Amino acid sequence: MSGSGTSSAVIIGASGGIGGAFEAALIEEGSFAKVHGFARSRSGAQHLDLLDEGSIAAAAAHVAKGPPPSLVIVATGLLHEGDQGPEKALRDLDPAWLAKVHAVNAIGPALVAKHFLPLMPRAGRSAFAALSARIGSITDNRLGGWHGYRASKAALNMLMRNLAIEEQRRNDRALVVTLHPGTVDTALSRPFQAHVAAGKLFDAERAALQLLDVIEDLKPHDSGKFFDFEGIEIPF
Template sequence: MDSEKAVRRAAIFGASGGIGGALAAILADRGAKVLAGSRSGIAPDERCRGFRFDLTDENSIAAAAADMADEPPDLTVIASGVLTLSDGTGPERSFRQIDAQAMEEVFRLNTVGPAIVAKHILPLLSRSERSVFAILSARVGSITDNGLGGWHSYRSSKAALNMLIRNFAIELSRTHKSAIVVGLHPGTVDTVLSTPFQSNLPEGQLVSPAIAATNLLAVIDELEPSDSGKIFDWKGEQIPA
């Protein structure tokens, strides 16, 4: 890997999850200084420094960003999100199942929360050196690629997130020529998020968090400023809007 692309400082929002924890561990293996964020504030790896944040609490995000201001991350990954809510409410199979309160919660966690993280972290990024701000998105957020329908709240929350990623990239490019803002689709990963939907998957489609994190970091390693605003899958292939 190009030494100019080596991650020195990383901030993982959602390090208590499978992918986030794996990202933190691999980056620590590489020698990066890793800040690992979760609601508890406890780092999943003793080599990382934990910080507390809650996607529904802007004050906690602002406080975390303030603590990073002296040494801003050159890689930030938002690895938080929701598919099935804590009360068991899952993706809608029909528009008849749409519930306003459930939809609002999905958007708050998948779209609004990451937007607030961007609000506080993007201003910290270097104006001269390479930095990457990545958010875990999903292929089902693609309008062009949608041939099945359903999953209304999740799909639309990710589609809105993808639009925000594009917006952030455009705005940041005016002042931060080496900054990259992207969405990343990790594939189907063996985590709590995907557990209810793992049956009948083709052999080899489900991967471990460690493999998913390794794949995503390989994509991140190759990103250029011209990639900012785009959504990529775990193979590095661009997903259409």
């Protein structure tokens, strides 16, 4: 994505597969004056934990020193952790796990928006994008299961739609969107890759570049919508 030499780009989740690929691609492209990469595993000014709003606020304060961000990408997600994986049936529902996946997949990105959207330009093109997943589409749900992940990504889509409406009152050229990267060869998808059709497992670099191209091609009227890696709108 082309940027401005007077603006910055921000990647949340830069230690992950896709997030790291976003960060590397934007640094190599060199069109932003600065590229900020934040992650829970990083220390100092680059530390950001989606479960800790104080760390999100601190990261935003660091970015606020300038130049202002015209691109923010939240490249985070929680599908499994330790022995806990996505639920296959109603009997597998666990309130603590449901709360955690919503905290990471929906509430965390919304808090990032709370602290970072006010730093973005009040005029001219800007983009705030959060990674969602096709299985977060209620319309597209044909198989059921994976209750927490599906519900949390659906919640993310709704939150970003709300924020898009609010942000366009502040800047009518601002974009707030959710994006589906496809199935990418990362730690998140690794336990489930055996079931991926041939040719449908993408490497992180390809996924990041495709999504940057999608963001580049979006228009202000696309704000609040949900797109896949080919730029095709996914129904909520």
